[in-house]
Amino acid sequence: MLRHVVVVGASAAGLSAAESLRSKGYDGKLTLIGEEPHPPYDRPPLTKQVLSGVWEPERVVLRDQTAISKLDADVRLGQTAVGLDVSQRTLRLGPRTAGPDPARREPQSGQAGTGVEQLAFDGLVIATGVRARRLPGSELAGVHTVRTLDDALALRSALLSGPRVVVVGAGFLGTEVAAAARGLGLDVTLVDPGPAPLQRQFGVRVADLVAQTHSDHGVRLRMNSGVTRFVSTEGRVTGVELTDRTVLAADVVVVAIGAVPATEWLADSRLPIGDGLECDATCRAAPGIYAAGDVASWYNPRFDRRMRVEHRLNATEQGSAVAANLLGADQPFAPVPYFWSDQYDVRLQAYGIFPRDATTTVVHGDPSDRRFAVAYVENGTVVGVLGWNCPPRDLRALRQLVADRAPDLVGR
Ligand SMILES: Cc1cc2nc3c(=O)[nH]c(=O)nc-3n(C[C@H](O)[C@H](O)[C@H](O)COP(=O)(O)OP(=O)(O)OC[C@H]3O[C@@H](n4cnc5c(N)ncnc54)[C@H](O)[C@@H]3O)c2cc1C
Numbered sequence: 519m520l521r522h523v524v525v526v527g528a529s530a531a532g533l534s535a536a537e538s539l540r541s542k543g544y545d546g547k548l549t550l551i552g553e554e555p556h557p558p559y560d561r562p563p564l565t566k567q568v569l570s571g572v573w574e575p576e577r578v579v580l581r582d583q584t585a586i587s588k589l590d591a592d593v594r595l596g597q598t599a600v601g602l603d604v605s606q607r608t609l610r611l612g613p614r615t616a617g618p619d620p621a622r623r624e625p626q627s628g629q630a631g632t633g634v635e636q637l638a639f640d641g642l643v644i645a646t647g648v649r650a651r652r653l654p655g656s657e658l659a660g661v662h663t664v665r666t667l668d669d670a671l672a673l674r675s676a677l678l679s680g681p682r683v684v685v686v687g688a689g690f691l692g693t694e695v696a697a698a699a700r701g702l703g704l705d706v707t708l709v710d711p712g713p714a715p716l717q718r719q720f721g722v723r724v725a726d727l728v729a730q731t732h733s734d735h736g737v738r739l740r741m742n743s744g745v746t747r748f749v750s751t752e753g754r755v756t757g758v759e760l761t762d763r764t765v766l767a768a769d770v771v772v773v774a775i776g777a778v779p780a781t782e783w784l785a786d787s788r789l790p791i792g793d794g795l796e797c798d799a800t801c802r803a804a805p806g807i808y809a810a811g812d813v814a815s816w817y818n819p820r821f822d823r824r825m826r827v828e829h830r831l832n833a834t835e836q837g838s839a840v841a842a843n844l845l846g847a848d849q850p851f852a853p854v855p856y857f858w859s860d861q862y863d864v865r866l867q868a869y870g871i872f873p874r875d876a877t878t879t880v881v882h883g884d885p886s887d888r889r890f891a892v893a894y895v896e897n898g899t900v901v902g903v904l905g906w907n908c909p910p911r912d913l914r915a916l917r918q919l920v921a922d923r924a925p926d927l928v929g930r
Pocket residue numbers: 526527528529530531532551552553554560561562563564565597598599600621645646647648664665666691780783810811812813827828829830831833856857858859860
């Protein structure tokens with residue numbers, strides 16, 4: 519019987535796991551450990567409403583103090599898990615900090631040191647998410663990443679004082695930052711080694727439209743361009759040098775080149791670490807130890823493959839699923855992943871997976887009307903649908919094709 523469950527990572531997945539444990543009847547001791555000083559908050563608005571100034575930062579908080587109290591948990595914010603002993607079933611915790619942005623600290627080594635505390639558990643949920651990938655020179659003033667609330671607030675304040683913005687990386691975050699910065703009337707250049715924004719995620723057909731949309735809104739695109747270095751004066755960035763030796767002048771540089779799973783603290787644990795913490799289909803990494811959210815790599819039987827999903831809804835669903843499994847359900851976690859992105863007046867919504875070699879078919883509307891949906895077909899099966907300003911009801915119907923792993927009958 520479980521007497522003490524510890525959840526490491528106090529964000530979307532960790533909160534969901536903690537709440538689900540309680541709602542499913544777990545009445546033992548519960549500890550929620552979060553490295554950031556903030557109570558659990560929502561990240562998607564950071565590059566949308568927070569950066570654009572539409573929301574005050576307080577609105578991103580996921581639960582008020584009353585709801586957190588109802589968890590009847592020992593909530594330890596500003597504390598980092600630095601190591602895990604699987605056989606002894608103990609965690610090592612670093613001292614609590616009150617720093618403004620612990621996520622910017624160097625990852626801890628996992629070695630016990632002064633102030634390190636041991637915490638015993640019977641059940642463990644690992645929900646430590648990912649950390650922003652950085653480039654050499656990221657320590658320069660004026661160079662930003664966006665993963666945390668503090669990152670977003672620092673970037674927002676920089677955008678208000680610097681007119682020339684270079685965004686490095688044209689994935690979801692980079693394109694959203696570019697859109698928000700244009701919304702503030704700034705001079706924005708988007709740089710990426712790929713041929714078009716979001717091409718790696720959604721293929722050529724959609725990426726060309728994304729490129730067109732950003733150009734229409736005045737973003738300068740420097741595609742097929744790598745970054746060789748940041749140019750600086752007295753510790754402050756002044757430009758970005760590209761592989762063709764062009765230097766783009768910049769007051770603010772945003773590095774949005776992806777993220778790495780926050781598993782450094784598990785290095786000595788002997789848990790299987792690959793691209794994330796590797797789990798089985800039930801999200802179990804070892805007996806009584808589960809992973810949820812961006813950090814979890816698990817085998818999704820619906821798509822017959824291992825995956826790691828950096829999507830907001832997945833964090834909640836997987837947190838809930840691991841709570842059930844920790845309490846004995848032992849069910850595979852087989853979702854249809856869902857993601858959305860807001861840029862200008864465009865809402866992209868995606869269900870499923872989008873393999874590079876998938877073929878694409880327009881299954882709803884017309885791209886020239888900027889309101890359509892595309893199905894992605896792999897080995898004769900629909901594995902993904904992407905909606906571009908597609909009415910939710912139509913998109914939900916198309917989602918069913920993915921859930922059913924429908925044969926390629928669409929678009930007839
Ligand atoms: C700016 C931004 C915009 C996004 N927009 C969208 C969107 O539009 N749509 C969408 O579907 N998804 C979006 N996402 C992705 C979504 O927010 C994530 O999938 C979700 O936050 C994952 O939740 P998580 O709990 O797994 O991880 P996280 O939210 O990353 O939380 C992990 C927590 O664990 C803490 N932690 C890490 N290591 C330790 C440790 N050793 N000890 C203690 N605590 C630790 C971290 O500090 C962090 O607070 C966005 C993400 C970002 C950053």
